Amino acid sequence: MSALRASDLHKTHRRGSEQVHALRGVSIEVHPGEVVALLGRSGSGKTTLLNCLLGWETPDRGTVEVPGAAGPSAASWRELAVVPQRFALVEELSLADNVALPARLAGLPDPLGAARACLDELRLGPLADRLPDEVSLGEQQRVTIARAMVVRPAFLVADEPTGRLDDELSGRVLAVLREAAARDGAGVLVAGHDPLVLDLADRVVRLEDGRVAEVP
């Protein structure tokens, strides 16, 4: 299968008369079965790159290819799932129902069973029937990982998925992402500052000021 690919992306954000060149010609590939760490200081363009890969922002120049989809915004959750920086859980639904949602939309059998299995993997089984605002932010963060994993996506993009977790839980989350690559052949792109992400990755892409920097 082919790679999730961005080629020569340029993106300028405009704030009044000010222009911020968030991406200045970024190319990146994520192959099935590999974990790629996207590192870079705050403001280096990581989220903008992920947003372009997801079709949430349109680059000024350059292309994004999502295998199996006509374009990034046409990709289904099974083709490309996301763990967003802002969790976007449905407040009225239990954690189990939140996680089951993509499985229901994809028409998978037993969405709730699959959701509970994913929550168990992330050690959230006992909280499955609670609402999002009845659990901590770190727990909500892990729910978003279960929600991305539930359909066994071909590609998964995670924006700082361990930002609110201690080392033990970060290790657990990263092991789950690693397993998605090893077991399901998913291509995983993880953005973050967490040194644990470096240990986990097959490959590192570092952004500096909107460009890919050479990694020694």
Ligand SMILES: Nc1ncnc2c1ncn2[C@@H]1O[C@H](COP(=O)(O)OP(=O)(O)OP(=O)(O)O)[C@@H](O)[C@H]1O
């Ligand atoms: N909607 C926007 N309007 C104006 N400027 C923006 C917008 N989004 C991002 N920027 C700017 O673009 C640059 C890149 O931002 P981006 O969020 O991609 O960085 P990042 O590497 O993900 O940072 P962090 O690690 O803090 O999340 C920053 O200078 C940021 O202030």
